[in-house]
Amino acid sequence: MRKVLFLMTSFLKRLAEKTRDRPSLVNKFRDNLMIKPHGSEVLTPLLVADSVRCENLLEEARTLPQLVVNSAAAANAVMLGAGYFTPLKGFMNKADVLSVSTELRMSDGLFWPVPVANITTLDHVVNVGDRIALRDPNIVGEPVMAIQEVESVEALSPEEIEQIALHVYGTTDSEHPGVATFKALGDQVIAGPIEVLNLSYFEKDFPETFRTAVQIREEISERGWKTVVAFQTRNPMHRAHEELCKMARDAVGADGVLIHMLLGKLKPGDIPADIRDAAIRKMVELYFPPNSVMITGYGFDMLYAGPREAVLHAVFRQNAGCTHLIVGRDHAGVGDYYGAFDAQTIFDHSVPDGALEIEIFCADHTAYSRKLNRVVMMRDAPDHHKEDFVLLSGTRVREMLAAGEDLPPEFARPEVARILMAHYAAEDA
Numbered sequence: 504m505r506k507v508l509f510l511m512t513s514f515l516k517r518l519a520e521k522t523r524d525r526p527s528l529v530n531k532f533r534d535n536l537m538i539k540p541h542g543s544e545v546l547t548p549l550l551v552a553d554s555v556r557c558e559n560l561l562e563e564a565r566t567l568p569q570l571v572v573n574s575a576a577a578a579n580a581v582m583l584g585a586g587y588f589t590p591l592k593g594f595m596n597k598a599d600v601l602s603v604s605t606e607l608r609m610s611d612g613l614f615w616p617v618p619v620a621n622i623t624t625l626d627h628v629v630n631v632g633d634r635i636a637l638r639d640p641n642i643v644g645e646p647v648m649a650i651q652e653v654e655s656v657e658a659l660s661p662e663e664i665e666q667i668a669l670h671v672y673g674t675t676d677s678e679h680p681g682v683a684t685f686k687a688l689g690d691q692v693i694a695g696p697i698e699v700l701n702l703s704y705f706e707k708d709f710p711e712t713f714r715t716a717v718q719i720r721e722e723i724s725e726r727g728w729k730t731v732v733a734f735q736t737r738n739p740m741h742r743a744h745e746e747l748c749k750m751a752r753d754a755v756g757a758d759g760v761l762i763h764m765l766l767g768k769l770k771p772g773d774i775p776a777d778i779r780d781a782a783i784r785k786m787v788e789l790y791f792p793p794n795s796v797m798i799t800g801y802g803f804d805m806l807y808a809g810p811r812e813a814v815l816h817a818v819f820r821q822n823a824g825c826t827h828l829i830v831g832r833d834h835a836g837v838g839d840y841y842g843a844f845d846a847q848t849i850f851d852h853s854v855p856d857g858a859l860e861i862e863i864f865c866a867d868h869t870a871y872s873r874k875l876n877r878v879v880m881m882r883d884a885p886d887h888h889k890e891d892f893v894l895l896s897g898t899r900v901r902e903m904l905a906a907g908e909d910l911p912p913e914f915a916r917p918e919v920a921r922i923l924m925a926h927y928a929a930e931d932a
Contacts, residue, residue, distance in 0.1 A: 536729065537720065538860050540589045540822045542613050548586030548717055549593070549649075550699045557700055564636035564647040564700075568629065571638040571645050573688055574804055576621045577703060578767050580637065580649045581802040583619070584699030585715035587819035594621040596694035597657040604670040607814070607853055614858040616814035617671055617806065621651065622659070624689035629656050635693075639703050648703060654695035664690065671811050674840055680770045681807040681837070705802035709766050712780050712800040719761065719799055720824040726794065728758035732864065733825040735816050735834070737765045737805055739774055739782040739923055741915045743869040745790060746878035751829050751864045752795070760796045761825055762787070768804040770837070772901075774926070776800065782922045789918060807837040813846035814854060821861035831866040843868075870894055871913035905931060 540546050551557045572580070582588045590613070599609045600618040607616050621637075629635060631653055639648040659667070664686060668675045672682045705713040714722075723731055732751045736744065740762070748760045762783060766776045780800070787796045801819070806812045812835035820828045834846035842848075847865045867880040870892040874884075881887070893913040895903075903910055905927040910920045 537724065537824050538821055538826050540586075540716075541818050541859065543590040546586040546717055546720065546822060547589045547592070548584060548699075548715060549697055550584035550586075550702065550715070560650055560698060560700055561647060563634075564650055567634050567636040567650065568627070569636050569638055569647075570623070570629070570693075571640055572621060573623060574640055574768055575684065575688060576623065576637070577639055577641055577648065578802065578804040579619050579621070580697060580699055581702050581705065582819065583697060584649070584702055585717070585802065587716045587801060587803075587822050588619055589716070589822045591615075591619055593651065593696035594694050595619055595692075596655045597659065597692045599694075600659075600667065600692060601663065604667040614855065616811050616818065617808065618667065621693045622688040623691055623693065625656075625691050629653055629693060631655060637697070639701075642704055646701075648701055649697045649699045651693065651697045652695045653693060655692070657692045657694070659690045659692060661690075672806075672808050672840070673810070673845075676840075679807065679837065679840055681805075684804075703802060705766055705800075709776065709780070709800055712764070712776075712798065713766060713802060714799040716819065716823045719797070722797060723759075723761075723824045726759060726797075730755060730757040730827070731759055731761055731825045732757045732827045732829060733761045733763055733816075733820040733823070734829050735763055735765075735820075736779070736783075737769060737773060739779050739919060740786055741910075741919065742871060742878055742913065745786055745916070747829060747831065747866055747869045747880075748796075749791075750869075750880070751827065751866065755827050755862075755864060757827065759794070760791075761820070761823070762796060762798050763820065763823070764798075764800045765805055766800040766802055770805070770807070773805075774923070778922065778926045782919045785918050785922060786916055790916065805835075807835065807840075809834070809836045809841035810845045810849035810853075814849060817850075817859055817861050817863065821859060825861060827862045827864050829864045829866055832868045873913075901927070 583591060595618055600620050602608060602610055603615050603618050609615055633653045635651050635653060636647045637649040637651055638645040665675050668682050668685055672679055674682060677683050677686060732755060734748050752760050764779055784798055787798055813830050817828050830847050832843050850863050867882040869878055869880050872879045872884055872892060874891050893911055895914055904924050
């Protein structure tokens with residue numbers, strides 16, 4: 504495979520030299536070499552790209568029934584608009600919500616791990632056949648963000664809501680933040696295709712970081728990368744995360760790493776997106792080679808769905824053009840609801856062969872070894888004991904940063920720690 508990629512890269516260089524006045528030909532050929540989107544030959548972003556049509560739809564929206572969606576539905580609309588949820592055309596109906604929850608498959612056979620739905624409460628009638636304006640709950644004034652064509656309006660029973668929670672989140676415990684959010688959405692499933700008119704607050708609030716799946720694919724192509732490892736994060740990155748990205752890059756022979764951070768809603772106590780962004784950018788600037796990392800973000804609320812969310816991460820990283828996804832210990836987890844490596848084993852027992860093209864790089868807990876004076880995966884150091892590693896709990900890290908104490912350099916880069924320390928100092932001021 505490496506030989507094939509080398510020959511194809513050489514061919515592309517010769518093609519580029521011979522077609523300098525026809526760059527679109529080179530780009531088209533290069534795009535054909537990229538990993539295909541999930542369930543489609545091409546990305547299908549639902550964002551209305553034509554400005555005239557967008558203005559016409561906004562004008563139409565003034566005349567339509569209005570629905571202020573919840574943050575979960577708004578996040579789904581952003582992901583649909585940005586192409587991350589290719590090949591979906593809109594919000595799922597009840598049958599697909601239930602089928603995806605229990606079988607990880609839609610009624611048409613498409614593999615999909617988590618429901619993508621507009622589940623809400625209704626204080627007015629919405630009729631099948633209506634076109635409705637969906638309003639954004641996360642922006643002052645609740646502007647219209649999408650128009651939906653209503654194909655069905657169906658109610659979920661209390662038992663079905665419990666069933667969905669159990670299958671998607673692995674628990675019905677309302678102390679689980681994802682379950683609590685899901686149960687509070689409502690019981691009305693409004694299904695149908697949507698046209699997305701904007702991507703909420705993400706482009707404005709994170710202009711240097713937020714990118715659509717289309718934009719990421721374009722940049723991967725421009726950089727000439729073929730093999731790309733994605734790293735999912737909702738937290739700042741410390742030494743272990745940094746080295747894990749480098750380990751995965753080297754292990755699969757990747758051209759680059761996509762650090763892809765969640766920019767939407769988190770649970771209380773998590774580090775805000777702008778602070779994470781600044782800390783990650785400083786780490787990459789100082790500790791990674793040039794042109795080896797793309798720092799981007801996506802507009803979605805964290806589900807804390809552990810294994811199911813890991814599979815969703817794989818789906819939309821494939822849609823973004825990545826060939827590999829790092830899945831580590833307790834990926835997308837919270838508390839003690841999931842086993843340490845459940846997010847890895849789900850790909851063995853619940854993802855059918857051929858359902859996804861992206862490959863999973865399974866990582867162990869990674870930490871700095873006092874014996875070896877470097878970061879290692881714990882499985883690669885069988886002669887080590889717990890005291891041989893530099894380990895800090897998230898609670899202890901927060902306590903030290905809030906107190907203005909330096910984190911051990913084996914645990915965190917000092918430049919990163921200073922950014923986080925300033926954040927906690929500002930919070931306490």
